Amino acid sequence: MxxxxxxxxxxxxxxxxxxxxxxxxxxxxxxxxxxxxxxxxxxxxxxxxxxxxxxxxxxxxxxxxxxxxxxxYMQEDYQHIQIKAKTMTASTVSQYYFETKLNRRFEVLCRILDSREMDNAIIFCKTKRSVDEVVAAMQQKHYNVEAMHGDLSQNQRMNTLKRFKKGQIQYLVATDVAARGIDVDNISHVINYELPQEEELYIHRIGRTGRANKKGKLIQLSHLVKRIS
Missing domain, CATH: 3.40.50.300 (P-loop containing nucleotide triphosphate hydrolases)
Structure with missing residues (x-):
């Protein structure tokens, strides 16, 4: 079954x-x-x-x-089998990063969205709370945006994804786990509002764009770290 x-x-x-x-x-x-x-x-x-x-x-x-x-949930002698990828990231994806102060990160995000042509984009955050905060702030500025995370019901996630696929939603803010169910071939941009803690999650994020031999772009927001001399 x-x-x-x-x-x-x-x-x-x-x-x-x-x-x-x-x-x-x-x-x-x-x-x-x-x-x-x-x-x-x-x-x-x-x-x-x-x-x-x-x-x-x-x-x-x-x-x-x-x-x-x-x-x-498994026996003590369980085995972890991992298939090695031939390439870590797709050659069809161009990657960029912007350095910004932590308290200006949202402002920089808005400037990027306003200055670049994007058919659509997935904006990644680490936590459900961050997703909700970013979505609320973007909606106040009248961006066409919705959230995708584990606190939403299955029906809510499916309806949001359906609207995103149809182009009725331009920006989708999501956690890594929720983004696993997103299978859309024409995502033009992926934006890392927050970095993931695991390397393979970063690679998985990149894989949401540049699919089916189409060009894609990844934008990373990195906050400046104050150096102590």
Missing amino acids: VGTPGRVLDLMRRKVLKLDCVEWLVLDEADEMLNMGFIDDIETILQTVPEQRHTVLFSATMPNDIKKIASF
Whole structure:
């Protein structure tokens, strides 16, 4: 059976689905499943399936925090298999960075948006709080922008993504985990409002643009660090 955690739980509660004979448990997009509000549902399902089973997690990125959570649900002899990429970033993506003081970062972001032609863009933040703050500030300045993070319901995320694909939303501000569900080939720009903590997350962000042999641009906002001589 293939299903979302919510649908599987619904069938279990209605006693339509029994999992006592499950031999294989597979979590696709494992970091999303363990980090986007699904973890309680996953734990409930795991309490139902047999302990003696094969557990497989698939994920394009596996940050250290998620590895620790994942190991809790697996046997001690679990193996981490990583496929080495031929290239770290696409040759179709041009990368730029702007240095700015931390308290002027949002102002610099607005100047970039106003001075460059962008069909659309994903603006990445590290936390859900940062996403909400940036979206609120951008909406006050009348930018066509919406948020994408784990506190939004699945329906909200799907509706926002549908509008983004149709061009009804120009700017999407997102966390790394929420951006995993974004599969759009014509994103012209990716903007790192905040740097990720993991190298592979940075690479994953770049991969949102320059797809299907199209040109893309990555813009990094780096805050100035005061040097003590």
